Amino acid sequence: MSAAAVLKPKDYKSATRPVWCPGCGDFGVLNALTKALAGLGLAPEQVAVISGIGCSSRLPAYTSVYGFHGVHGRALPVATGLAVARPELTVIATGGDGDGFSIGGNHFLHACRRNANLTYLIMDNAVYGMTKGQASPTSAPDWAGSKLTPNGPGIAAFRPLEIALSAGAGFIARGFSGDPNGLARQLAEAISYPGFAFLQVLSPCITYRPEQMEYKALVSAGFEPLADRNEAFRRLLTDDGFTTGVLFRAPVAAPAPADARQAAGDEAAALDALAREFTAARLRGDGGYEP
Amino acid sequence: MTPSFSLALTGSGGAGVMTAGQLLLDAAALAGRYGLMARSFGPQIRGGEAAALLRLARRPVECPDDDYDLLVALDWGNIERFADELPLAAGAVIIADPGQGGVPEVIATQAGRIHEIAISQLARDIPGGRPNMVALGIAAALADVPGGAVETRVRQALARHGDESVAAAIACLAAGRAAALEVTGHGDPPSAAPSEDTVDAGAPGPHLDRWVLNGNEATGFGALAAGVRFCAAYPITPATEILEWLAGRLPRVGGRLVQAEDELASINMCIGASFGGVPALTATAGPGLSLMIESLGLAVAAEVPLVVANVMRGGPSTGIPTKSEQTDLNIAVYGLHGEAPHVVVAPTGVGDCAPTAAWAVSLAETLQTPVILLSDQALGQTRTIVDPPGGELARAGRRRYVARHDDSTETYRRYAMTADGISPMSCPGLPGGQYTADGLTHTEHGIPSTRAEDHVGQLDKRRRKLEEYDYGPLWGDLHGAGDIAVITWGSATQPVREACQRAEACGLAVRLVALRLLSPVPASELEAALGGVRACLVVEHNHSGQLYRHLRAWTELPHPTLAWHRPGPLPLRPGEILGALQGLHAQLEAAA
Ligand SMILES: Cc1ncc(C[n+]2csc(CCOP(=O)(O)OP(=O)(O)O)c2C)c(N)n1
Numbered sequence: 001m002s003a004a005a006v007l008k009p010k011d012y013k014s015a016t017r018p019v020w021c022p023g024c025g026d027f028g029v030l031n032a033l034t035k036a037l038a039g040l041g042l043a044p045e046q047v048a049v050i051s052g053i054g055c056s057s058r059l060p061a062y063t064s065v066y067g068f069h070g071v072h073g074r075a076l077p078v079a080t081g082l083a084v085a086r087p088e089l090t091v092i093a094t095g096g097d098g099d100g101f102s103i104g105g106n107h108f109l110h111a112c113r114r115n116a117n118l119t120y121l122i123m124d125n126a127v128y129g130m131t132k133g134q135a136s137p138t139s140a141p142d143w144a145g146s147k148l149t150p151n152g153p154g155i156a157a158f159r160p161l162e163i164a165l166s167a168g169a170g171f172i173a174r175g176f177s178g179d180p181n182g183l184a185r186q187l188a189e190a191i192s193y194p195g196f197a198f199l200q201v202l203s204p205c206i207t208y209r210p211e212q213m214e215y216k217a218l219v220s221a222g223f224e225p226l227a228d229r230n231e232a233f234r235r236l237l238t239d240d241g242f243t244t245g246v247l248f249r250a251p252v253a254a255p256a257p258a259d260a261r262q263a264a265g266d267e268a269a270a271l272d273a274l275a276r277e278f279t280a281a282r283l284r285g286d287g288g289y290e291p
Numbered sequence: 292m293t294p295s296f297s298l299a300l301t302g303s304g305g306a307g308v309m310t311a312g313q314l315l316l317d318a319a320a321l322a323g324r325y326g327l328m329a330r331s332f333g334p335q336i337r338g339g340e341a342a343a344l345l346r347l348a349r350r351p352v353e354c355p356d357d358d359y360d361l362l363v364a365l366d367w368g369n370i371e372r373f374a375d376e377l378p379l380a381a382g383a384v385i386i387a388d389p390g391q392g393g394v395p396e397v398i399a400t401q402a403g404r405i406h407e408i409a410i411s412q413l414a415r416d417i418p419g420g421r422p423n424m425v426a427l428g429i430a431a432a433l434a435d436v437p438g439g440a441v442e443t444r445v446r447q448a449l450a451r452h453g454d455e456s457v458a459a460a461i462a463c464l465a466a467g468r469a470a471a472l473e474v475t476g477h478g479d480p481p482s483a484a485p486s487e488d489t490v491d492a493g494a495p496g497p498h499l500d501r502w503v504l505n506g507n508e509a510t511g512f513g514a515l516a517a518g519v520r521f522c523a524a525y526p527i528t529p530a531t532e533i534l535e536w537l538a539g540r541l542p543r544v545g546g547r548l549v550q551a552e553d554e555l556a557s558i559n560m561c562i563g564a565s566f567g568g569v570p571a572l573t574a575t576a577g578p579g580l581s582l583m584i585e586s587l588g589l590a591v592a593a594e595v596p597l598v599v600a601n602v603m604r605g606g607p608s609t610g611i612p613t614k615s616e617q618t619d620l621n622i623a624v625y626g627l628h629g630e631a632p633h634v635v636v637a638p639t640g641v642g643d644c645a646p647t648a649a650w651a652v653s654l655a656e657t658l659q660t661p662v663i664l665l666s667d668q669a670l671g672q673t674r675t676i677v678d679p680p681g682g683e684l685a686r687a688g689r690r691r692y693v694a695r696h697d698d699s700t701e702t703y704r705r706y707a708m709t710a711d712g713i714s715p716m717s718c719p720g721l722p723g724g725q726y727t728a729d730g731l732t733h734t735e736h737g738i739p740s741t742r743a744e745d746h747v748g749q750l751d752k753r754r755r756k757l758e759e760y761d762y763g764p765l766w767g768d769l770h771g772a773g774d775i776a777v778i779t780w781g782s783a784t785q786p787v788r789e790a791c792q793r794a795e796a797c798g799l800a801v802r803l804v805a806l807r808l809l810s811p812v813p814a815s816e817l818e819a820a821l822g823g824v825r826a827c828l829v830v831e832h833n834h835s836g837q838l839y840r841h842l843r844a845w846t847e848l849p850h851p852t853l854a855w856h857r858p859g860p861l862p863l864r865p866g867e868i869l870g871a872l873q874g875l876h877a878q879l880e881a882a883a
């Protein structure tokens with residue numbers, strides 16, 4: 001099917017009505033994603049969007065591509081398994097900052113290191129929306145808006161871009177859900193990147209963080225893609241958390257997991273050979289066996 | 292009864308007892324014997340004391356015997372640690388090296404004849420000689436393994452070390468053999484007058500087609516043969532060999548393995564690969580299975596096929612990682628939250644690991660469900676000589692895929708209500724088959740729903756597909772026809788089987804039912820198999836009788852049915868099970 005000529009952004013949306021609150025930033029992300037997919041001309045059946053749990057993680061069902069809505073925090077491993085097993089697919093992992101940086105934080109570090117060919121799109125609203133407004137890893141230490149931490153979480157906020165840089169991600173960008181066109185461009189770039197691409201999207205939760213409606217005034221397109229990791233670190237020293245754009249793009253993607261697969265030859269013959277490795281005959285001296 | 296010979300080679304780390312033991316087992320295989328070798332280590336990561344525990348026989352054996360006929364000690368290290376594991380038979384032969392000090396109490400007080408051989412001195416007398424090769428010569432002579440077979444095996448194994456090493460080893464074997472025959476007063480070397488069914492070492496024959504492997508390797512092979520092409524791995528004792536075996540072999544059949552950051556990741560990577568249409572497996576042990584549980588529930592709800600091979604070890608918590616126990620049945624069957632029926636199977640011996648792993652893959656794929664395969668340390672790590680599995684390993688079980696979805700008036704119903712509960716699956720890449728797999732309660736289309744009709748409908752559907760399925764004859768193995776029955780599972784099957792053979796030899800007929808399918812419980816098959824049984828014993832290797840309680844929950848068992856179980860770390864031995872059977876029989880006689 002040649003999608004390129006015919007498909008429009010709306011063709012990448014499903015008929016399912018989002019559960020999101022009116023005005024939720026995640027609508028903008030859904031729009032940007034469908035724009036990006038249409039722009040890239042990807043056939044919907046060749047794309048899979050994989051998520052965890054949270055308001056933002058509901059996104060896959062609102063698309064017309066293949067989707068997987070798994071358990072809290074595990075979007076990246078599901079996406080990694082799919083991307084490794086089916087390298088020809090376009091795989092996009094997505095979810096919230098709680099899902100990706102808290103319960104799934106370990107997977108984030110290792111996905112950056114592993115560099116499987118997939119895109120990780122985090123909708124960062126610095127709050128747990130789905131469970132009604134608790135502090136997330138990206139909440140400021142003095143954010144006192146949750147009954148669970150009435151004096152603020154009191155611990156340093158997670159800094160996604162620095163951490164992704166340190167952990168070895170090859171493509172790192174920040175976008176804003178209120179700028180669907182800019183976000184669609186960044187997404188298209190991330191999806192086209194041949195390796196692990198991380199995109200932090202500032203996506204306001206208007207219900208539990210109404211002050212985030214001000215994001216529009218705070219964000220500024222300031223990142224220009226850097227190819228040197230140290231320069232990217234330096235650039236982040238003056239980042240206020242609202243600079244958008246592609247921060248870092250490794251010129252040559254770090255080596256992807258070596259593909260040791262042999263050309264699909266005769267499976268039956270290969271299996272026979274494997275079975276022969278177990279036989280007593282092998283212990284007699286016809287080679288190939290090490291105790 | 293199985294006439295067999297059991298021996299232990301002990302020594303401190305680096306002494307090479309494991310190498311010697313394995314070469315002896317391999318040589319026995321070349322000579323047409325059956326047998327097995329378990330490894331026992333102290334807690335040290337490297338070094339420390341070690342024991343190679345072998346049993347050799349002319350008929351298939353797949354479990355340790357009650358006691359040992361021979362102990363060859365290279366040194367006495369911390370032999371006390373093994374005393375429990377090394378019950379010596381009356382009249383057992385103990386070979387001690389006088390250069391290593393006196394025989395420790397724990398051994399000297401057991402019933403055995405102690406013979407002294409200066410093992411290390413003999414080795415020193417041979418340029419390049421090593422004590423473990425002398426010990427191998429001793430053990431081979433006393434276990435009646437033909438010298439020719441040992442030599443053939445040693446030549447092959449040491450070839451890459453050069454001619455001098457080989458010559459030194461061969462000289463050590465000869466020195467050990469001569470010394471053993473001299474101190475024990477045996478006449479000519481047994482190999483000079485081979486028993487009728489001892490095959491000459493060089494002679495080819497059907498015995499050379501036998502497999503010499505452990506259950507972990509066999510499990511990996513069975514999975515591969517049945518179509519697994521993806522594995523995500525996080526190492527854990529005693530399951531790691533499955534993962535390592537697959538790592539080297541998956542690429543040869545076009546598959547891939549990823550080392551994951553933890554078991555939360557490994558199980559979800561398998562879910563991702565399988566969602567992508569690639570049959571997937573991971574292997575773990577209790578602590579890892581615990582971490583995978585939430586995601587196994589996801590695989591049940593989203594109907595994603597996959598296999599988890601859980602190689603059980605002593606629990607709870609970190610427990611005893613290196614020792615066997617059938618301790619994870621409860622978590623495997625009941626550990627998932629919500630109501631999440633899935634399949635649990637267990638191989639009944641090392642020789643059954645490949646067929647059962649293949650069956651597990653085929654059930655997962657056919658029923659679109661996670662399957663937990665319960666192996667254990669005894670099966671996984673005991674190198675065993677077995678007959679290769681006959682026939683094709685199950686490849687029949689294939690996913691039911693939806694045909695290209697052309698009906699533009701309706702979107703694809705991934706979780707369609709079908710009579711057999713199995714809904715044709717789609718897979719990324721298939722145009723028109725797009726859906727979102729979901730762990731939330733969903734409609735037939737996969738759209739999240741909180742409606743009672745959808746919730747109950749999907750619960751019913753998932754239960755129906757497991758309950759209506761015809762599992763065929765693989766649900767269990769039946770032997771014998773007495774009116775006393777034993778029900779057992781997994782690695783306990785082999786000592787139970789031997790206990791039944793011994794009971795038979797004393798005139799007590801026992802019916803053996805070894806369950807391969809543990810969940811869903813094959814209730815009607817089990818009830819049919821137990822028809823006419825007066826009394827029943829449920830035997831397992833754990834502390835609380837997990838299978839007994841599980842069966843009581845799902846079937847009617849004969850009255851009386853007694854639970855007989857004991858935890859690890861010591862292996863189940865046929866003699867103690869025979870005792871339990873005789874006890875049950877006596878009880879019935881007294882009541883009659
Ligand atoms: C294992 C587990 N723990 C807790 C929860 C409850 N839970 C659901 S969503 C969520 C946090 C979601 O926050 P985030 O990922 O930031 O997404 P958002 O809702 O803000 O989009 C939590 C804690 C869960 N579903 N599973």
Ligand code: SF4
Pocket residue numbers: 019020021023024025026055056125129130204205206207208
């Ligand atoms: S609670 Fe916040 S994050 Fe969730 S849907 Fe509403 S606005 Fe969006």
